[in-house]
Amino acid sequence: xxxxxxxxxxxxxxxxxxxxxxxxxxxxxxxxxxxxxxxxxxxxxxxxxxxxxxxxxxxxxxxxxxxxxxxxxxxxxxxxxxxxxxxxxxxxxxxxxxxxxxxxxxxxxxxxxxxxxxxxxxxxxxxxxxxxxxxxxxxxxxxxxxxxxxxxxxxxxxxxxxxxxxxxxxxxxxxxxxxxxxxxxxxxxxxxxxxxxxxxxxxxxxxxxxxxxxxxxxxxxxxxxxxxxxxxxxxxxxxxxxxxxxxxxxxxxxxxxxxxxxxxxxxxx
Amino acid sequence: xxxxxxxxxxxxxxxxxxxxxxxxxxxxxxxxxxxxxxxxxxxxxxxxxxxxxxxxxxxxxxxxxxxxxxxxxxxxxxxxxxxxxxxxxxxxxxxxxxxxxxxxxxxxxxxxxxxxxxxxxxxxxxxxxxxxxxxxxxxxxxxxxxxxxxxxxxxxxxxxxxxxxxxxxxxxxxxxxxxxxxxxxxxxxxxxxxxxxxxxxxxxxxxxxxxxxxxxxxxxxxxxxxxxxxxxxxxxxxxxxxxxxxxxxxxxxxxxxxxxxxxxxxxxxxxxxxxxxxxxxxxxxxxxxxxxxxxxxxxxxxxxxxxxxxxxxxxxxxxxxxxxxxxxxxxxxxxxxxxxxxxxxxxxxxxxxxxxxxxxxxxxxxxxxxxxxxxxxxxxxxxxxxxxxxxxxxxxxxxxxxxxxxxxxxxxxxxxxxxxxxxxxxxxxxxxxxxxxxxxxxxxxxxxxxxxxxxxxxxxxxxxxxxxxxxxxxxxxxxxxxxxxxxxxxxxxxxx
Numbered sequence: 159x160x161x162x163x164x165x166x167x168x169x170x171x172x173x174x175x176x177x178x179x180x181x182x183x184x185x186x187x188x189x190x191x192x193x194x195x196x197x198x199x200x201x202x203x204x205x206x207x208x209x210x211x212x213x214x215x216x217x218x219x220x221x222x223x224x225x226x227x228x229x230x231x232x233x234x235x236x237x238x239x240x241x242x243x244x245x246x247x248x249x250x251x252x253x254x255x256x257x258x259x260x261x262x263x264x265x266x267x268x269x270x271x272x273x274x275x276x277x278x279x280x281x282x283x284x285x286x287x288x289x290x291x292x293x294x295x296x297x298x299x300x301x302x303x304x305x306x307x308x309x310x311x312x313x314x315x316x317x318x319x320x321x322x323x324x325x326x327x328x329x330x331x332x333x334x335x336x337x338x339x340x341x342x343x344x345x346x347x348x349x350x351x352x353x354x355x356x357x358x359x360x361x362x363x364x365x366x367x368x369x370x371x372x373x374x375x376x377x378x379x380x381x382x383x384x385x386x387x388x389x390x391x392x393x394x395x396x397x398x399x400x401x402x403x404x405x406x407x408x409x410x411x412x413x414x415x416x417x418x419x420x421x422x423x424x425x426x427x
Numbered sequence: 428x429x430x431x432x433x434x435x436x437x438x439x440x441x442x443x444x445x446x447x448x449x450x451x452x453x454x455x456x457x458x459x460x461x462x463x464x465x466x467x468x469x470x471x472x473x474x475x476x477x478x479x480x481x482x483x484x485x486x487x488x489x490x491x492x493x494x495x496x497x498x499x500x501x502x503x504x505x506x507x508x509x510x511x512x513x514x515x516x517x518x519x520x521x522x523x524x525x526x527x528x529x530x531x532x533x534x535x536x537x538x539x540x541x542x543x544x545x546x547x548x549x550x551x552x553x554x555x556x557x558x559x560x561x562x563x564x565x566x567x568x569x570x571x572x573x574x575x576x577x578x579x580x581x582x583x584x585x586x587x588x589x590x591x592x593x594x595x596x597x598x599x600x601x602x603x604x605x606x607x608x609x610x611x612x613x614x615x616x617x618x619x620x621x622x623x624x625x626x627x628x629x630x631x632x633x634x635x636x637x638x639x640x641x642x643x644x645x646x647x648x649x650x651x652x653x654x655x656x657x658x659x660x661x662x663x664x665x666x667x668x669x670x671x672x673x674x675x676x677x678x679x680x681x682x683x684x685x686x687x688x689x690x691x692x693x694x695x696x697x698x699x700x701x702x703x704x705x706x707x708x709x710x711x712x713x714x715x716x717x718x719x720x721x722x723x724x725x726x727x728x729x730x731x732x733x734x735x736x737x738x739x740x741x742x743x744x745x746x747x748x749x750x751x752x753x754x755x756x757x758x759x760x761x762x763x764x765x766x767x768x769x770x771x772x773x774x775x776x777x778x779x780x781x782x783x784x785x786x787x788x789x790x791x792x793x794x795x796x797x798x799x800x801x802x803x804x805x806x807x808x809x810x811x812x813x814x815x816x817x818x819x820x821x822x823x824x825x826x827x828x829x830x831x832x833x834x835x836x837x838x839x840x841x842x843x844x845x846x847x848x849x850x851x852x853x854x855x856x857x858x859x860x861x862x863x864x865x866x867x868x869x870x871x872x873x874x875x876x877x878x879x880x881x882x883x884x885x886x887x888x889x890x891x892x893x894x895x896x897x898x899x900x901x902x903x904x905x906x907x908x909x910x911x912x913x914x915x916x917x918x919x920x921x922x923x
Contacts (some may be wrong), residue, residue, distance in 0.1 A: 198593070202600070264593075268600060275607055282611060286618060293622055299614045307608045314601050 162351050166410050169343040173406060174341040177399045186393035194251035199263025199374035201317030203247030209310045211273060216302025217281060220295050228415035232281055238408035242401035250395035255388050262389055265382035267396050272375035276368040283364055335390040340379030340399045342408045348373050351413050359420040372409055436617040445606045452602055494600045509577045518633055530786050623651045639666035656857055666774050697878055701891040708829055720755040727751050781849040784817055788824045789889045796832055802844040809849040813856055815904050823896040827860040827919045833863035858921045866912035875910055
């Protein structure tokens with residue numbers, strides 16, 4: 159797996175470089191806290207952040223009780239995703255353009271849920287297979303999942319009552335923002351990691367599903383950053399790219415923990 | 428997810444909550460669409476009705492109508508408004524680009540439609556859904572149709588639709604996420620159910636291998652827990668019974684070993700007895716064989732003594748008589764050798780045939796049989812060689828001939844005979860010993876080969892001869908010995 163992580167390091171550097179290439183914030187002051195209006199997409203991001211945070215805590219508790227090292231990385235992954243959602247949530251809470259009913263916010267909030275789903279599937283797989291079918295951990299996981307889902311549902315249904323809906327914005331979609339590569343590099347890494355793993359381990363259908371979900375989650379994000387002129391000219395793309403950077407780190411840890419599990423499975427067989 | 432029970436649960440539960448949710452979503456979407464369409468239509472209709480008053484105000488200054496409509500607050504919903512006269516000329520067009528395109532595309536259909544309106548003088552607002560257009564005839568003070576307003580409400584409608592679509596997408600996202608979490612919970616639920624069942628199966632497998640000390644460890648506080656308790660009690664009882672059976676088996680084994688040991692000793696004894704009996708018979712045969720040469724030696728000695736007393740015994744005579752005595756002694760010695768060979772235990776397979784075996788046997792017994800006026804008939808039709816234990820077969824043949832001789836003497840048969848036949852029957856080599864002693868009574872045929880069973884009580888039979896013969900033929904030589912009755916008497920058949 160060393161090759162995988164050399165590539166990860168190189169691509170992470172690429173992400174940093176390409177995020178700086180088209181850096182354009184139109185005089186925005188990052189240090190000044192923006193007044194939140196809780197627009198449409200901020201609620202979805204907020205729900206994602208809370209859900210990921212609860213899952214992170216739950217999995218960390220399971221890791222402490224089971225000493226299964228791969229769960230530690232999954233817990234950190236969830237924490238990073240929660241942070242990424244926090245960044246998107248903050249931005250979409252005040253940015254009228256990103257939070258309207260069309261492209262910007264939705265291109266990042268919804269797809270990141272695919273990664274959350276992939277992580278949940280993976281953790282369930284570990285608990286069912288690797289923890290010697292211990293019901294105690296499975297119960298703990300399901301309690302965490304219930305609590306996280308309840309909070310997510312409450313936030314999403316509350317949002318229907320309290321959200322601000324801005325007017326429809328007509329987008330100018332003819333730009334080519336090179337910062338979009340920061341979402342292409344993760345795609346390259348995921349593709350490489352999948353084929354590399356498939357050449358070494360016996361990859362199951364659930365692992366394929368996980369890879370597909372992660373891969374699919376980056377495509378709309380990359381597409382949006384490439385084409386959206388509004389996001390490039392304002393500070394929006396910088397927020398999304400920072401969240402993408404965090405998500406990329408989370409995916410790296412996720413794939414590392416996956417390789418640990420596959421190594422263990424191979425050793426057992 | 429292995430195990431059919433888990434899959435069955437998943438197949439049942441997942442559609443149970445996902446299908447109604449999807450159906451709900453589809454109905455919700457169609458409901459939203461209807462509401463938007465209806466709302467848009469109502470707004471358009473109301474606004475177009477108000478248009479009449481505007482037309483009246485600007486009746487003689489139609490060129491200013493567009494400007495008026497743009498300024499009119501109520502018409503901000505209708506940026507796409509076109510007015511055409513009866514001859515289909517555009518006289519006012521707020522957004523020429525889009526409506527122009529639509530108008531030209533559906534020009535013919537629209538003209539046809541307007542002609543029908545003119546004919547029928549229908550002045551209601553007409554909703555042309557296909558193109559998202561509202562058409563309203565404009566009247567002058569005499570209530571005559573002078574023009575038509577065509578309102579393209581698609582832009583307004585689309586904006587509403589985007590909102591509705593996004594809200595719907597939001598709800599759909601919630602539903603899909605709920606379905607996903609539902610699937611995860613179903614898997615966990617199915618697993619929790621099957622986990623204990625799997626534990627049960629694993630324990631049953633262990634118990635099935637014979638480990639009755641194993642217990643099912645389930646503490647789920649449900650029906651399975653109760654079942655596990657009953658199962659454990661059952662296994663405990665089974666273990667007790669198993670222990671009892673094991674003890675009983677051990678005792679039985681011990682007793683069987685004891686009995687087998689006793690039987691072996693008995694067999695040894697029987698073999699020894701049989702051997703002794705046979706040796707006794709042999710001794711009588713030796714005695715019979717020796718009688719003649721001993722008589723001859725005795726008479727030679729008497730002859731020598733008489734000659735010596737009469738002083739007629741010259742050296743030539745003495746030498747001749749000595750040679751005769753020596754010949755008789757050699758004959759005696761060879762007889763002894765024959766008997767000794769007969770009882771030698773040779774456990775090696777040897778190549779031989781029935782003729783060789785019979786020659787050896789008859790060398791011992793023939794003179795004894797003939798001396799008792801029993802005719803010995805030999806019908807030797809098979810000369811082929813085979814591998815067997817010669818001495819053991821000889822003992823069997825001797826035994827059969829002796830038995831026949833005994834029965835013939837016991838029953839005092841007139842013209843007694845013993846017939847020995849050899850032949851090949853299929854792949855088997857057959858030797859038959861038959862007599863005319865009347866045969867074996869049917870009542871004892873089944874028992875004739877049993878140990879200690881004898882019909883020769885008066886002749887002190889041990890009842891071991893035929894038992895030993897059967898053992899030798901069937902267990903040592905791999906053949907078969909049977910008895911049947913012919914019209915004259917018994918027929919013993921050895922098949923090798």
